[in-house]
Amino acid sequence: MTLTTRADKSTAGMVKPLHDSRENAPERRLRPIPFIITFLVMMSMWVIFSGKFDPFHLTLGVISCLIVAYLSSDLLITATTLRKIPLLWGGFLFYFPWLLWQIVLANIHVLKLVFHPDMINRINPQMVHFKSKLKNDMALVTFANSITLTPGTITVSLSLYGDFSVHAIDDASASPLPGDMESKSGRIFGE
């Protein structure tokens, strides 16, 4: 592989969307609602992981959660998604059980392949290239992660414009792409 294609790949890879969302963010100042939400998320994590409810540990938790929420509230909740948060989480709650079921089905499929005596003739590793309709970068990342999470398909590369390269283990895994998963993960982000 030459140096130029390597450079192309790195700019078209997954680094750019993060960079873009930082550029679109307004000037840095503390917004109260994201700060409170971030603090509550961090605090519930603290309580779950510490499991201690005496004043000393809770005070430590409040202090560190305030610092973390101050530093990172604009990372967890960006300005563009603030109004969509309830919809987003609701959509994700509906999406996750469906994704879990797809993961179970794909697992059973790969399990059969692993133990098949004639495995080497059953599999047909191939690269699948397709263009996704999704525009939102978070929707693209969710879709790419869902593809990788289901055994039998792994996202190799993804560009800002939705060009996917997916490595699939056999024809049965490759044929349903992009399929239902694309529209469902797009629907979470309102597409």
Next chain:
Amino acid sequence: MEIDIMTIIVGGLLAIGLFFFLAGAIGIIRFPDFYSRLHPAGMIDSMGLLLSMSGLALFTLFDGGLCLASVLNSLKIALIVVFVYITSPTATHAIIDAGMRAGLKPWTKKRNPQSK
């Protein structure tokens, strides 16, 4: 009697989960090349971890009685699954992307007709 049913459910979940771990390990050995070996590795992360961890979470929840400590412990175990489900695809993608950038060609049927 209730405890018996719980033991069966927890033991079954753990056994099936560990079976998926074993299948993943066998798959990593049997599959032909770097890229295809990542598929059974993903199977370990998704199914094996999910089943064995839900077995463990159920065990902690019912073994310690329904008190706050056991609920918190079960939540911690559930969070293991949540975080692995977020990070595991990222790690798999990083590995496969490293292979592609290094120029390793994927194994295909066309290029390996002698394997029959």
